[in-house]
Amino acid sequence: MFTSITVCLDMFGCPNRCKHCWIGHSPNGNLTNDDLRFLAEKFRPFTNCLTVYDWYREPDYNDNYKELWDLCNSLSDTHEKHFELISIWRIVRDKEYVKWLSSLGLKKAQLTLFGGQEKTDYYTGRKNAYNEILEAIEILLESRISPRIQVFVNKDNIDELLFVEHLIKSLDLENRCQSFGGEFSFFLHQGSCDGENEKLYAIRVTPEDLQKIPQTLVEYTLKHFNKANIEDVFGRTEQVLYKELINDNSTASYVSATPTFYIDKEFNVYPNVAPPETAWLLGNLKTDRVETIIENYTENKSAAQHTRLSVPLCDIVQAQGDSKSQRLFSKGDYIEYLLNKYCRK
Ligand code: SF4
8 A cells, every 4th residue: 555646647638848858749639537536546545545547748738627626536536726837828817817826825836947948839839829928917917916037048048038037027927926915936957857847958057057047036036945045056067977977876766656647648657756658658558457567667677777776887888978077967867867768769
């Protein structure tokens, strides 16, 4: 038995195709409420604390989002609050949506920018995304929900941060949130280096890029992550991490007593430590016994889990790392980036 299990079914996918998306791009699905019930039944025998979600990409993307929220609650032992992640696509198309979010007690909601209109549309993978985000900010404020802006940065868009700083000031977001007792927040980071974001490895930020971040945005970011300096947010260079890890012969298990599983629209099951890719596949709920899937997880039998548990880290680093690279990574993200590459070789 697990202490808890969280299962997330990719029922409808996502309207966006973000170029930083760690989950990666796959076609959208159109699953039924019975598919969600089927999923819950499969995992229920393995824990007394099951939490069921109808999404792992865009929340509330389908028209029956209220019904699905109630269904998830009825299938779960827990009663989670609504995430501060919302559907920007829906909020500008469905007047009821923000009222519903308010009724659930949502106080903050996250929006993702990449700079101005051109960069945001390009990196979100959808025309008009920028305009919809600005419209969404106004809708949220009218409903006394504080926007939290996230920016993913790389060498191609870091110069746009001056524009973002100006935008925050010109929209007077701090004062407008304070006027209803809310708090505006902001953070930026480079994201992990997996899924779609791995394709942006070549333009990943390096230490000299950090000087380009406006001071106000640095301060917001440090507050958000509760860090003392911006280097702690962006991590260390690949060169420094390589030097440290090339002498590290440890192995590791990703097995947890409180796992979260991602289940795609074909019912393939993955642990949520990395993108739902073949190397992490635990089995398929339609064709494999759930006991086998659970065993594959607990015994580290997916290709990626097995590799991390059996190949010393220094060998993975030597095979896939770049000892000269100045690109910035957190240690955990760097190990997973190398592991994913190693599994594909
Ligand atoms: S990052 Fe989020 S919004 Fe963007 S494509 Fe991925 S799941 Fe969709």
